[in-house]
Amino acid sequence: MGYLLNIENLETSFNTGDGVVKAVNGVDLVIEEGEIMGLVGETGCGKSVLGLSIMGLLPTNAEVKGTIAYKGLNLTGLPEKEIRKIRGKEIALIPQNPSTSLNPVLKIGFQVAEVFHLQQRLPWKKARQAAIEMLRSFDFPDPGKRAEEYPHQLSGGMKQRVLAAMGIAGEPSLLIADEPTKGLDALIRIQVVEILRQLVLRTSATMLLITHDLKVASCLCDKIAVMYAGEIIETGPTRDILSLPRHPYTRGLIASLPSNGLVPVRGLSPSLIELPAGCKFHPRCNQAAKDCAQKHPRLEIVDDGCKVRCLFNDQNCKPEKKLFHGSFQKEAG
Numbered sequence: 001m002g003y004l005l006n007i008e009n010l011e012t013s014f015n016t017g018d019g020v021v022k023a024v025n026g027v028d029l030v031i032e033e034g035e036i037m038g039l040v041g042e043t044g045c046g047k048s049v050l051g052l053s054i055m056g057l058l059p060t061n062a063e064v065k066g067t068i069a070y071k072g073l074n075l076t077g078l079p080e081k082e083i084r085k086i087r088g089k090e091i092a093l094i095p096q097n098p099s100t101s102l103n104p105v106l107k108i109g110f111q112v113a114e115v116f117h118l119q120q121r122l123p124w125k126k127a128r129q130a131a132i133e134m135l136r137s138f139d140f141p142d143p144g145k146r147a148e149e150y151p152h153q154l155s156g157g158m159k160q161r162v163l164a165a166m167g168i169a170g171e172p173s174l175l176i177a178d179e180p181t182k183g184l185d186a187l188i189r190i191q192v193v194e195i196l197r198q199l200v201l202r203t204s205a206t207m208l209l210i211t212h213d214l215k216v217a218s219c220l221c222d223k224i225a226v227m228y229a230g231e232i233i234e235t236g237p238t239r240d241i242l243s244l245p246r247h248p249y250t251r252g253l254i255a256s257l258p259s260n261g262l263v264p265v266r267g268l269s270p271s272l273i274e275l276p277a278g279c280k281f282h283p284r285c286n287q288a289a290k291d292c293a294q295k296h297p298r299l300e301i302v303d304d305g306c307k308v309r310c311l312f313n314d315q316n317c318k319p320e321k322k323l324f325h326g327s328f329q330k331e332a333g
């Protein structure tokens with residue numbers, strides 16, 4: 001079948017002085033054309049590393065195994081020269097950190113125009129016009145003047161929007177947005193969510209939205225994949241994940257939402273150097289049984305296109321908390 005992206009048994013690890021960091025541990029993930037897939041999980045679970053693995057942007061101490069098939073072409077092990085043809089044009093990344101991702105010494109108008117020039121082969125003058133129009137569509141007041149500014153002159157939300165503009169300027173088939181709302185205050189967060197929503201409607205782009213914020217994901221995504229300690233532990237249509245979460249960790253994430261009283265998942269994420277045996281979540285799981293410490297559950301298909309990695313998924317309980325309904329705006333802040 002023609003998946004846009006088909007990741008199979010992906011393992012990404014880093015050799016460090018302290019040992020091997022297993023950041024991505026056998027991830028299987030399919031993204032179909034036109035859908036928004038949310039990748040959620042606590043900080044440090046491997047979300048950005050998964051995104052960078054797709055982009056081929058890992059540091060030299062990284063090792064990648066498995067396949068990342070993009071339109072049928074396996075990206076892992078592809079020479080840098082070939083990856084460069086895909087990066088930016090076919091698959092673009094809106095990176096996690098707006099402050100360090102823009103070039104501080106170049107005007108923002110130029111940085112957006114450069115994408116049009118390089119990826120769409122527009123002549124400079126046209127590229128510049130396109131950049132200004134793009135900034136306008138991202139709600140920059142007086143974009144012609146703003147284009148002349150440097151990143152340090154912009155607020156965090158504006159920088160985020162410049163990066164989003166750069167991400168879509170090449171009209172990529174797949175857009176990876178890494179924590180586009182992290183560190184933004186409630187109001188700007190709503191703006192960015194709205195912009196991403198419009199962006200998807202306007203470009204009919206396929207998107208992998210990486211976020212630690214389940215609420216942001218639930219507002220934007222058709223499907224959600226929940227990641228824990230380098231593994232996907234549950235995935236399915238957003239509606240089903242939210243209304244009938246089967247994995248105790250997913251239930252924990254839902255209970256930790258502000259609208260559900262901010263009850264955190266107890267305990268801490270494990271070290272990715274020494275992962276627990278059995279189910280990686282069992283030390284924190286309030287339903288763990290003896291088997292969970294020994295048997296590593298597989299990601300099993302349950303109904304409605306959902307998959308869950310839990311030995312007891314057939315004994316799933318009802319969610320303890322009811323999830324919010326309604327719009328993002330109503331819930332924010």
Ligand SMILES: Nc1ncnc2c1ncn2[C@@H]1O[C@H](COP(=O)(O)OP(=O)(O)O)[C@@H](O)[C@H]1O
Binds near residue numbers: 023042043044050
């Ligand atoms: N270059 C690197 N060298 C060693 N460890 C790394 C490197 N990059 C990321 N990691 C580790 O990989 C794990 C996953 O990180 P990351 O994907 O950034 O998490 P997040 O889910 O918050 O995006 C973390 O433990 C992080 O410390």
Ligand SMILES: [Mg+2]
Binds near residue numbers: 047049
């Ligand atoms: Mg990250």
